[in-house]
Amino acid sequence: MVTNQPLFLLIQIILLAIALALLIPIATLLIECMAAFFLPRRDKQEKPAPRPKxxxxxxxxxxxxxxxxxxxxxxxxxxxxxxxxxxxxxxxxxxxxxxxxxxxxxxxxxxxxxxxxxxxxxxxxxxxxxxxxxxxxxxxxxxxxxxxxxxxxxxxxxxxxxxxxxxxxxxxxxxxxxxxxxxxxxxxxxxxxxxxxxxxxxxxxxxxxxxxxxxxxxxxxxxxxxxxxxxxxxxxxxxxxxxxxxxxxxxxxxxxxxxxxxxxxxxxxxxxxxxxxxxxxxxxxxxxxxxxxxxxxxxxxxxxxxVPPLSLLLLIWAAATGGAFVAAVLGVSWIPGMVLGLEGLLILISVIGSWAKFCRADIPGRTLLAVPFYILWKVSLYPAFLIKPQSRWLKTERDTVDVTES
Incomplete structure (x- = not known):
């Protein structure tokens, strides 16, 4: 076990660096969501102005x-x-x-x-x-x-x-x-x-x-x-x-x-x-x-x-957390896993709070249970970015539906 200490230390440093890097977008997401939940509106009372052309x-x-x-x-x-x-x-x-x-x-x-x-x-x-x-x-x-x-x-x-x-x-x-x-x-x-x-x-x-x-x-x-x-x-x-x-x-x-x-x-x-x-x-x-x-x-x-797309953020977090757990079982420090676990809680608070405050009326709560499967559905999007990213504006083919109601 002693001979593995330098390797374990390197793994711990890498995992901790990933955890701290993820903390930036996750904390940003949380702060923005908390502000939307709890802070009052900051509407300025502008003097009436002529309607611009x-x-x-x-x-x-x-x-x-x-x-x-x-x-x-x-x-x-x-x-x-x-x-x-x-x-x-x-x-x-x-x-x-x-x-x-x-x-x-x-x-x-x-x-x-x-x-x-x-x-x-x-x-x-x-x-x-x-x-x-x-x-x-x-x-x-x-x-x-x-x-x-x-x-x-x-x-x-x-x-x-x-x-x-x-x-x-x-x-x-x-x-x-x-x-x-x-x-x-x-x-x-x-x-x-x-x-x-x-x-x-x-x-x-x-x-x-x-x-x-x-x-x-x-x-x-x-x-x-x-x-x-x-x-x-x-x-x-x-x-x-x-x-x-x-x-x-x-x-x-x-x-x-x-x-x-x-x-x-x-x-x-x-x-x-x-x-x-x-x-x-x-x-x-x-x-x-x-x-x-x-x-x-x-x-x-x-x-x-x-802050990357939410599904990608969750995918990176899940992969990092799984890696940290396996490493901890093998003898690496639990500190990276604990940091990542806290970050998962912050993501959960942001997503569930957003649903409760802004989406509960038209999105059933049980839908949240399917988020892991949704992320798996989107996994193929991200390797494609490295191979052949979409870089042109093209019309997306639509289903034929009635969209005349505003």
Whole structure:
């Protein structure tokens, strides 16, 4: 046994390092959730301001079957000075014709070599730059915008001169299975609970891709011409570093729709591969700018971005905890296992608390028991990131359902 001491010491150091590294995202998750549970709202009473002139840009790729429902939730919210423009990007269907029939403006873009949401939006911006609005609003083509939401985020963006993110959630598919329910819970933690917590701590949030409002004055500070899967996160980082960290508007609501089966896995691969790419590239950049500019909001945004997708965080924690337990049985110190056990408790508090506070009405509590099986269902997403990460914006094939209700 004595001859194994150097090896055991090395294993202990490695396991403890993993445990301490995991403590950063887990503690961040817990603090954000606790703030959402217990801290009061920090809404500022702004003086009434004139309604800014708004242009809404919607990038669309072969969305003829779904976009009418989206437009019908937006058109009643517009004033006479507002514009609603759909960029029909590399479409092979009649998206542009459907848009015009509903009463919105459609502009068509054809460039198969430069495909991506960023390129589509950049094209839209160049088409309106000679007659710019006060505030730009970005909405995805498959989203429903709740009444009054355009007004709320536009006014807040104009008053604060900062980008604003509406609450962006997903409706469940018809006849949702257990995986669909857990996906809904995970997304609600990411897109509602954590931004609410950050807002109540007085900190910025990340942008989410749809339901975003930006003052036109900020457009000179960014570039949208790109084909990353997470242009929204990149945009949030770029604007935050430039001195305009995003705000979260809990009272404005935009809803997309979760996919089923293969489409669901493709959708999640896009989101999670993009998140991991941003984690590795932009967290170091934010930390560098935090040191350079001495701005704690950038440090907070780096921590927020450093929290990996919840299922991946649980998967890493479970693997580390299992390794620590086996090592302890073989004679290595129990300290790493104890630290990891505490971290598991913190994750449990965050997830169960989020469910109880924000999800109990439409997600049965027994669904939580299936989380381990959901994680196994998603395991294949993460090796794929190392081999062939998804890096292009492509339309996810959808089931045919009625999405006309807002």
């Amino acid at each position: 708004v242009t809404i840009l919607i990038p669309a790729h072969n969305e003829a079957s779904d976009i009418t429902a989206t437009l019908k939730t937006i058109l009643p919210q517009l004033t006479d000075s507002d514009r609603l423009i759909v960029i029909a990007d590399n479409c092979t269907d009649n998206t542009a014709e459907v848009v015009r029939q509903v009463g919105a403006t459609a502009i068509e873009r054809e460039n198969p070599d430069l495909r991506g949401k960023g390129y589509a939006l950049d094209y839209g911006l160049r088409c309106i730059e000679t007659k710019p609005p006060d505030v730009l609003v970005f909405v995805d083509a498959d989203c429903q915008v709740s009444p009054g939401s355009i007004d709320k985020i536009a006014r807040l963006a104009a008053a604060s001169e900062r980008p604003v993110q509406a609450t962006y959630l997903m409706t469940q598919p018809d006849n949702p299975g257990v995986n669909d329910l857990i996906s809904t819970l995970s997304l609600r933690v990411k897109n509602l609970v954590r931004p609410v917590g950050l807002t109540r701590l007085g900190l910025p949030c990340l942008l989410m891709g749809s339901g975003m409002a930006l003052p036109w004055s900020l457009m000179s500070k960014i570039s949208l011409a790109g084909c990353k899967t997470v242009d929204d996160m990149q945009l949030a980082v770029d604007l935050a570093i430039a001195g305009h960290p995003p705000l979260f508007c809990q009272d404005a609501h935009v809803q997309g729709r979760l996919m089923k089966d293969k489409a669901a896995k493709s959708q999640k691969a896009r989101w999670e591969h993009g998140h991991l790419e941003m984690l590795f590239t932009e967290v170091p950049r934010l930390l560098k700018e935090f040191i350079s500019q001495r701005r704690w909001d950038l440090f907070a945004l780096a921590l927020e971005l450093a």
